[in-house]
Amino acid sequence: MTHNLESYFDVKNKVIVLIGATGLLGSRYTDFLSAFGANVVIADIDQAKCDNLAEEVKTKYSVDPLPLQVDVTNEDDILSLFTRVIDKYGKIDVLINNAQIKPEGFYAPFESYSKSTLMKVLDGNLGGVVLSCREACKQFVLQGYGVIINVSSVYGNVGADQRLYDGVENIYFPSERFSSPVSYAVSKAGILNLTRYLASYYREKNIRVNSLTPGGVFDNHDEKFNDQYSARTLLGRMAYYDEYNSAILFLCSDASSYMTGANLVVDGGWTAI
Ligand SMILES: NC(=O)c1ccc[n+]([C@@H]2O[C@H](COP(=O)([O-])OP(=O)(O)OC[C@H]3O[C@@H](n4cnc5c(N)ncnc54)[C@H](O)[C@@H]3O)[C@@H](O)[C@H]2O)c1
Numbered sequence: 001m002t003h004n005l006e007s008y009f010d011v012k013n014k015v016i017v018l019i020g021a022t023g024l025l026g027s028r029y030t031d032f033l034s035a036f037g038a039n040v041v042i043a044d045i046d047q048a049k050c051d052n053l054a055e056e057v058k059t060k061y062s063v064d065p066l067p068l069q070v071d072v073t074n075e076d077d078i079l080s081l082f083t084r085v086i087d088k089y090g091k092i093d094v095l096i097n098n099a100q101i102k103p104e105g106f107y108a109p110f111e112s113y114s115k116s117t118l119m120k121v122l123d124g125n126l127g128g129v130v131l132s133c134r135e136a137c138k139q140f141v142l143q144g145y146g147v148i149i150n151v152s153s154v155y156g157n158v159g160a161d162q163r164l165y166d167g168v169e170n171i172y173f174p175s176e177r178f179s180s181p182v183s184y185a186v187s188k189a190g191i192l193n194l195t196r197y198l199a200s201y202y203r204e205k206n207i208r209v210n211s212l213t214p215g216g217v218f219d220n221h222d223e224k225f226n227d228q229y230s231a232r233t234l235l236g237r238m239a240y241y242d243e244y245n246s247a248i249l250f251l252c253s254d255a256s257s258y259m260t261g262a263n264l265v266v267d268g269g270w271t272a273i
Contacts, residue, residue: 008255012037015089016252017081019072019132020099020151022049024219025244029096032245033252034061041085042067044099072099072128073120082135094147094252095136097129097191106183107176118183125187126194133198133209140207148209149251150195152263154270155180156188157213161232168225178225192263199261208260210251214244215267234269 016033020026021042030040034057042050042065050067057065066088070081085092101124105117133148140146160180170178192211199209216229218238230237247266250256265271 009036009249009253011093011249011252014038014093014252015041015085015091016094016096017041017043017085017092017132017136018096018098019043019070019081019128020097022046022053023098023100024217024241025214026098027053028241028245029098029248030065031057031060032242032249034063034065036249037061037063038252039064039066039089041065041081043070043081045069045071072132073101073123075131078128078131078135082132082139086139091143092136092139092146094149095132096149096151096248096252097132098149098151099128100125100151100184102172105176107170107173107179107181109177109179110182113182121181121183122187122190125184126190129191130194133194137198137202137207140202141205145206146208147252148195148198148207149248150191150209150211152191152211152213153184153188154213154215154265154267155185156191157263157265157271160185164225164228164232168228169222171219171221195263196261208256210256210259210261211263212244212247212251213263213265213267213271214247215239215270217241217243232270233267234272237268239266239268 016038018040021030022044030042030053033040042053044050047069054065054067068081070077103117103120105114165178168178170176195209195211216238244266247264
């Protein structure tokens with residue numbers, strides 16, 4: 001028997017639509033998948049950032065990325081994204097829903113959480129994912145195969161540990177007290193059952209749908225926060241930026257060929273206790 005690692009994890013010439021491609025983790029996934037020869041559709045809200053990232057990977061690797069502006073709260077944008085992808089490549093191998101939106105008031109405490117902020121987050125983190133899956137699946141049914149990866153979070157799997165945020169600086173929105181908001185919890189939990197729903201809906205159609213649950217990545221957080229977060233994990237630390245790349249590659253490729261409707265948890269042991 002011979003075993004060929006490369007064919008298991010092969011993403012060369014695969015068209016991977018990555019929504020939320022220019023952020024902290026999306027830019028890492030773009031670089032990593034491009035390094036293995038994938039043609040990444042670099043989709044995010046800011047066209048200039050998408051263009052820059054596309055130029056960067058084109059100069060490093062022999063790939064043909066497509067930078068495309070999309071606002072996941074806008075249905076027309078989503079329709080146009082998929083039309084343009086099919087126009088260029090004629091196929092989609094993988095859709096990765098990785099965007100997250102943080103409108104004003106995102107970190108507000110539960111008692112004063114506004115309906116408007118809640119609806120904006122649900123619109124982006126869930127509504128946009130449902131619509132993107134719908135458009136991708138139309139193409140997957142036509143071509144007879146496809147893979148979806150929906151990105152959740154530990155806080156979509158378990159309740160947020162609010163004790164970690166007490167007295168900690170909010171590096172993302174310095175004017176808002178740091179906490180883990182309700183909109184994030186309910187939208188990221190919804191992602192997990194959307195994944196199961198779609199895996200079941202497209203059963204026996206050669207369309208696999210899985211979730212990835214990352215834990216917290218160290219991003220120059222406040223030392224107190226880092227210490228408190230790290231103590232809650234079994235590995236005793238937050239993740240490094242590149243520690244989800246291999247999970248993404250696994251889920252994109254035939255290495256995960258018997259996996260659907262599942263949730264891959266990569267969280268340093270956070271949810272194990
Ligand atoms: N970073 C972490 O510690 C962590 C932990 C668990 C889960 N996650 C999840 O991983 C994913 C990526 O996280 P990240 O840290 O890279 O986040 P990020 O905020 O750096 O990236 C999110 C991306 O979504 C894009 N975006 C925002 N609004 C958009 C819109 N309306 N339309 C299209 N794109 C839009 C942003 O421009 C950004 O590039 C998210 O879904 C997040 O919930 C992250």
